Amino acid sequence: MSVSALARDAYQQSTRTTASPRSVERQLLTRLTSALIAADKTRDTDKIGFARALGKNLEFWTVVATDVAGNGNQLPTELRSQLFYLYEFTRHHTNKIMKSETDANVHPLIEINQNIMLGLQGQPRETA
Numbered sequence: 853m854s855v856s857a858l859a860r861d862a863y864q865q866s867t868r869t870t871a872s873p874r875s876v877e878r879q880l881l882t883r884l885t886s887a888l889i890a891a892d893k894t895r896d897t898d899k900i901g902f903a904r905a906l907g908k909n910l911e912f913w914t915v916v917a918t919d920v921a922g923n924g925n926q927l928p929t930e931l932r933s934q935l936f937y938l939y940e941f942t943r944h945h946t947n948k949i950m951k952s953e954t955d956a957n958v959h960p961l962i963e964i965n966q967n968i969m970l971g972l973q974g975q976p977r978e979t980a
Contacts, residue, residue: 881968884965888909889958891905892905906958946961
């Protein structure tokens with residue numbers, strides 16, 4: 853077998869391998885959370901970038917809410933309720949941030965995402 857055939861076979865094998873849904877969700881949350889952190893640092897100088905990061909985060913949580921509200925979702929009912937509540941909080945808090953309410957900052961959204969990432973990794977949340 854030629855070198856190019858070996859390379860092609862190896863590439864095809866690697867493209868058939870897919871990440872688990874939990875891994876994909878964790879990667880997406882990592883990117884969204886990193887974007888929120890970065891956008892918060894430049895919030896005053898890049899309002900559009902800040903709004904975009906908030907919007908993408910809310911878009912993710914809207915997809916989660918839609919999924920957990922569906923009849924076909926197989927997560928336990930209590931977990932589905934908790935995830936839907938997190939969506940509602942995220943939506944409400946994002947609106948407060950966008951309205952520039954003084955007590956609203958991005959840190960609760962970052963903390964939620966980080967806690968979900970830990971849960972997707974199978975690590976328990978630290979208690980205070």
